[in-house]
Amino acid sequence: MPGFSLYSNELSIEKKIALAEYLWKKYGKDLAADSEIDRLLGFYRKEILRSYELMEKFGVVTECAMCATEVPGGGCCGAGIEDWYDEFVLLLNLLLERKIPTKRLKKKDCLFLGTTGCRLFARHHFCINYLCSRITDLLSPAELTALRAQSGKEIFLCWQLERILRTRVNNSTYR
Numbered sequence: 483m484p485g486f487s488l489y490s491n492e493l494s495i496e497k498k499i500a501l502a503e504y505l506w507k508k509y510g511k512d513l514a515a516d517s518e519i520d521r522l523l524g525f526y527r528k529e530i531l532r533s534y535e536l537m538e539k540f541g542v543v544t545e546c547a548m549c550a551t552e553v554p555g556g557g558c559c560g561a562g563i564e565d566w567y568d569e570f571v572l573l574l575n576l577l578l579e580r581k582i583p584t585k586r587l588k589k590k591d592c593l594f595l596g597t598t599g600c601r602l603f604a605r606h607h608f609c610i611n612y613l614c615s616r617i618t619d620l621l622s623p624a625e626l627t628a629l630r631a632q633s634g635k636e637i638f639l640c641w642q643l644e645r646i647l648r649t650r651v652n653n654s655t656y657r
């Protein structure tokens with residue numbers, strides 16, 4: 483184990499990324515071969531893609547991409563939000579074969595913000611759930627309900643996976 487501990491909010495995002503990569507290298511194969519994790523990862527991937535599809539269909543992707551890349555500080559994607567992430571949500575990205583961005587593009591923006599919006603696949607519940615008035619004004623009540631329901635499914639699977647990953651790693655089942 484490198485010189486840092488699990489679940490510490492005091493770690494810098496760079497250390498949390500390094501910890502996620504360490505866990506992935508050490509346990510990634512075993513975690514991916516675990517039938518329960520594999521089953522949940524399959525559902526989770528589908529729900530993330532469904533969320534993106536819905537956001538695209540309702541115009542949220544375009545609206546947020548414009549706001550996040552044009553407003554200084556990235557709308558709700560400002561510098562510092564990356565610190566809310568822990569190593570397990572980051573590890574989920576690696577288990578889903580997605581890269582974790584490590585280069586901040588603009589000083590006032592979240593580390594994970596890209597030129598066309600968020601570059602992370604598996605995200606923190608705030609990033610999935612938060613909709614400002616620009617978005618709530620844009621959507622009809624039915625669209626808003628559908629999007630909220632979809633976000634709930636994604637967040638629930640993320641929570642289930644985080645829980646099981648913590649248990650597996652904590653119990654060092656694979657050592």
Ligand code: SF4
Pocket residue numbers: 545546547549550556557558559612613614615616617
């Ligand atoms: S939710 Fe609102 S503040 Fe956040 S990026 Fe989208 S439009 Fe901007």
Ligand code: SF4
Pocket residue numbers: 558559560563564592593594595596599600601602605609
């Ligand atoms: S992780 Fe993505 S959605 Fe969340 S604040 Fe950063 S850029 Fe925005």
